[in-house]
Amino acid sequence: MRRLRVLVAGSSVEKAGVLTDELLGAGYEVSTDRVAGGDVVEAGSDFDIVLVGNEADLRGWLKRRVCGCPVIAFGEEAGEDPAVEAMRAGADDYVSLQRPERVVGAVARALSVDDTRRRKEREELYHHVVEQAAEAMFLVEPESWEVIEANPACERMLGYGSGELSGVRLEEIVDPEDLGPVVRLAGESLRVEAHFPISYAHRRSDGSAKRVEGSISVISHAGRDILCFVVYDVTERKWAEDQLRHSVDALLAIYEASQLLSSTLEFEEIGTRLLKIMRRISTLTTAVISVPAEDGRLKVWRAIGFESLWSRARYTPEAQRALYEVLRSGEHRLIELRHPENREEKLSTLYLPLRIHEHTLGVLEVYGPDDLTEGRMVEILISLASKAASALENARLYGELAEREKQLQDLVGKLFTAQEEERRRIAYEVHDDLTQIAVAAYQHLQAYAALPEGAPGRRELLEQVIEMVHKTISESRRVIAELRPTELDDFGLAASIRLRVEALREEGWDVSYDENLGGERLPPTVETALYRVVQEALTNVRKHAGTNKVRIGLWREGDDVVLRVNVSGSPGCGSGSRCSVGGSIS
Structure with missing residues (x-):
């Protein structure tokens, strides 16, 4: 039994009872509301059918109605003329009270037309929403793994023209490293018919990559289950997060180095922890501290990641020339080493002097990929090498002081007092300047992540975050530079x-x-x-x-x-x- 809510309007509402009786007899469950002739029905009123009597008032009432449901007029007269007049006034159909049984067919026709119209309107609305959506959406056939359809946002994100994604296989637009997990998640979604969050890298038509996040789900299409991907580009956000994370790591490592250089006088601890700090803030694969032996040749004093270095890479003529040139000149050198058996394989190599008082204590060798040689990273490593040289020299001096007579103990005490004061000053510097900038950058990044793609000011907010990250590096250099004014x-x-x-x-x-x-x-x-x-x-x-x-x-x-x-x-x-x-x- 279908539930039917009927509104009876007009000055002849008492005559509509014969029509509602017919609807009840046809199996409808009817609930009726009535309004006087000329009253306006509020927008959003939940009626299925409106029955309007008194044809003389029909035209004016229809102009004011806003409920949007089918309207069937009724009256005493029969024939085509009253029906045509009602249609002209805006009614969907007309029923004569002389043939009240016809109201059942009129209602069925009106509801059928209304359902079709509403379904078409919904389809048009959904299509418009998908076409205008900022998120990338595309449908995939789970058997062939081919794209059935993609919205314009997806085509723009992946660099395809209108309709060019249709028929493209999933493996052509998903990064090979992510394809396996994506396929497994799609299979799980098909199995349990549920939504799953997803994160992977898309391959664009030009070969570049876009990092995306979103969801994958199963929908019914033409009587079969297909996969629906809804994703959005997070490439810039991921890049900004990585930059901020790297800068914060570098900041913390520099702070740790500052504490180390101002608090320890142990040779072993300085060398080992310095190499670990440098590996943490950079992409280096190997770091070596070389010091001159009694015969003048350089020997390895401390190393990290030495097992990953090519066999005898640091002993090639080019590497040896660079090492001794840095030891002699006290200036850093940056070279590129080629593998002797595979010339396509290369290492960026940075040689940094551990120099104090115009005297080079040793050489810090750093090996790694190309991005190791970026300007800011090189400057940070140079600064750390300089401070490490000061720390090593302090350690050497402390070793000599430990062998002095008791009369020098007062000087040692003053040295410790100065170091404590320096540690306090550095702590205040980091708390008042560096930490505040890092917190501000983190808050800006949170605001940036909350903005949708393309929102006004989003790019400017990202640039502010980058500027703050640059400022943290500048401030860190200033803190390190003030540890000991050369x-x-x-x-x-x-x-x-x-x-x-x-x-x-x-x-x-x-x-x-x-x-x-x-x-x-x-x-x-x-x-x-x-x-x-x-x-x-x-x-x-x-x-x-x-x-x-x-x-x-x-x-x-x-x-x-x-x-x-x-x-x-x-x-x-x-x-x-x-x-x-x-x-x-x-």
């Missing part, structure tokens, strides 16, 4: 402060520097202490003073050295603040 060892305190002042002026600071040491070098401990005071003072000015106007003075007063850092224009500073450090240097 200019202090090479040129002395006065020149080191002058270089720092010039750097601040380039940033737009208003800094004056008055110095009156006459080129005299102070004891290393005094120079280091005074330089750290200047460094910390300028850091505090940058973070807290609210001004960039600074006056620095350095001069002798008898046997004392006076350092003054005066900040003007800062809230709460009044006429300035003075920091003086003095002491006998005789």
Whole structure:
């Protein structure tokens, strides 16, 4: 029994009972609502049929109705004339009360036409949605694994013209490494008739790849089950995630290296952990630390991944020339090694000097694929090699100090105190600058991942993430560079402060520097202490003073050295603040 909800409208509603009785007798389950003539039916009203009486009011009522269901007019008159008049007014059919049994056929015809019309409208709507969808959609025949149909978004993503994907086999558009898992998942979807999430790489018509994510499901088409893929391009998102992940890994590794270089004085630990850190942040396959032996030849001191290196690759004439040239010149070299038996196989090789005080302690050899030689990665490895050389030199000095007399123990204690202070400073630098940038980049990437493909501002957001990643690398280099200012060892305190002042002026600071040491070098401990005071003072000015106007003075007063850092224009500073450090240097 079919349920039928009927709306009876017009001023002759009491006469419709004979029609609803006929519908009940034909097996319909009828529920009836009534409205007075001329009333408007609200949009979305859930009626199957409208019966309208009083033909004189029919035309005006139909103009106002918005329910959208079939309308059958009824009246006392029989014949063609009242039926034609009702049709002109907008009714779908007409039934005379003289032949009420005809209402059953009229209702059946109206419902059939309405069902066909609605089905056609739904099909047209679904087709329009699929055509306009941003997601790539395509249907696959599970026996031949051929594409039956694909929407325009799929054709654009894979670089095909309209209709060109039809008949293309799945193996032609799915990356070979992903084809097996995709086929297995498709078979499972056919077996249990369920949706499954899917992630794989598509092959485009030009041979390039697109990483996609989405779902696979089974639908019925022409009486058989076929596979429906709905996927969207995540290539840029994956690239951004990989870039951010690599940058964060590099940042953490650099921080770990900073802790290592400032906290350990053990040769073995420095060499082993340094190589592991370098492998983690780069694509290197092999890393070797070579040091000169007593006879002047280079010998392997520490290595990682040595078993994956070609047999005697580092002993080829080209490699040996590069090694000894780096040892002699103190400058890094980048070369490409070819396999002696297979010239198509090659290795990018980077030789980095472990250099301190114009003296090369050894050579760091790095072997790996082409992307190992990218500019930023080379710079990071060079910086780590430089700091490693400082750490190794510190370790050597500590070994010598350990053999000294008890009178040098005080100097050792000061060294540990300086190292603790340096560790604290580095921790603040990383927390206040590097970590904040990394967190901001992560939040921007989350916002980027939440935006759909093609959304306004999506590309700009990605560029902001990339800029933040670049900034993390720049900040990390700055942190590493400040671990130990080499200019202090090479040129002395006065020149080191002058270089720092010039750097601040380039940033737009208003800094004056008055110095009156006459080129005299102070004891290393005094120079280091005074330089750290200047460094910390300028850091505090940058973070807290609210001004960039600074006056620095350095001069002798008898046997004392006076350092003054005066900040003007800062809230709460009044006429300035003075920091003086003095002491006998005789």
